[in-house]
Amino acid sequence: MIRIRRGSVLKIISYRSELTEVLVDINGNEQKAINYNHLTGTVKIGDQVILNTTAVYKNLGTGGTHFIMANMSSPEHDIDEAGHIMKLRYTPNQVKVLAVEEQESPYSKMLKNIKSLNQTPVIIGTLHSMLPVAAATAHQYTEGKAKIVYIMTDGAALPIALSKIVNELKEKKLLSATVTCGHAFGGDYETVNIYTALLAAKGVANADIIIVTMGPGIVGTGTEFGFTGVEQGEIINAVNILSGKPVAIPRISFADPRERHRGISHHTLTALGKIALSSSLVCIPKLNSDLDMIIQKQLVDSGIKQKHVIKTIDSSSTSAILKHYGLKVKTMGRGIEDDPAFFLACGAAGIGAAEMISF
Structure with missing residues (x-):
């Protein structure tokens, strides 16, 4: 099972093209969370987000952080890159990639x-x-x-x-x-x-x-x-x-x-x-x-x-x-x-x- 909570983005801690680390307010508590920009889009201060809080709740080392599952303030984004191979298959976060094995790949x-x-x-x-x-x-x-x-x-x-x-x-x-x-x-x-x-x-x-x-x-x-x-x-x-x-x-x-x-x-x-x-x-x-x-x-x-x-x-x-x-x-x-x-x-x-x- 997944422990899911709503939160509000308070601060951008760090940003890389693929990942943003943010500070979020979850029921009055300020906690860190990670957003994968290519999975859930970019985030900004004030955005309302849905978070997977399971690992932190269980005090786990592996996977031990909050992850943004969806940005309700900007819920839609599109893809236009080539590729047909799905990773994380048959999960809500399945992601399309262009694998080198594909005929469409230049390699x-x-x-x-x-x-x-x-x-x-x-x-x-x-x-x-x-x-x-x-x-x-x-x-x-x-x-x-x-x-x-x-x-x-x-x-x-x-x-x-x-x-x-x-x-x-x-x-x-x-x-x-x-x-x-x-x-x-x-x-x-x-x-x-x-x-x-x-x-x-x-x-x-x-x-x-x-x-x-x-x-x-x-x-x-x-x-x-x-x-x-x-x-x-x-x-x-x-x-x-x-x-x-x-x-x-x-x-x-x-x-x-x-x-x-x-x-x-x-x-x-x-x-x-x-x-x-x-x-x-x-x-x-x-x-x-x-x-x-x-x-x-x-x-x-x-x-x-x-x-x-x-x-x-x-x-x-x-x-x-x-x-x-x-x-x-x-x-x-x-x-x-x-x-x-x-x-x-x-x-x-x-x-x-x-x-x-x-x-």
Whole structure:
């Protein structure tokens, strides 16, 4: 069920072409809300709006904000763009896109001729916060020569516009293009599934390095298979089917208080140890000897070491690289000073991918 409330727009907090953050009055309470401009039109101060307030009411982290469902002060708007593929299908917010696979797309013929990733490295993460670290290190270690393309899956947030970091990475030229696949939408290129997303990133966007992660807001339940990060294993399989070089980012932390995420997270142990049916390069950051011993034991016990190629990489430059690009990244509220192992693992994957290519 959806918890629906009426509200009035009091203030425009921030505006981007795809998204507006506003302050709304809901029954006398001032609260923040998000409006997707391409879904519900633009908003202005004084507009009367209908909001989905479910996640805030339930105190949820994933999806934890108000979203404008309709602007009653300006309820009608039209579309004239090409395309026939619907995302968010059979929901009130189903949105039409022009997918690269469609005959109407200028890239359709090109995509039909692309059959392989031709050994392109594909970095695969499980959290959106892994993206900027991997992108920055890969960019730095290729001296800015590599075209890095981001594929956002539909494992978490569906509108790419929600991600402020994607916007920042594009502005800073750390990403050359974005692809949204499945029900995720709003990328430079729209695709139906992960296979065509990978082929479009390579053949249409001319990627030298591809990074695949879900958008903001992973879903987890504490059960072995009940989290959206299981897609990492499935994407490894897809990359190998298409003759790419998968580089898996292990989720590593010694700051997370939850035992299931200590050392190598159970997310990684499950995705790489059980779901991935083919091999990937797993880059492990060089830590101190005690932490290294914990990680190596987990790699063996989970079967990851037997199935995948393990490479230890000195990624101690990660912090300096983030500072160089002016990136302030946090994961679960923690920065690199609070949870260095997490960030060093992401940096190691970026370096590992960069080492696979030459110009």
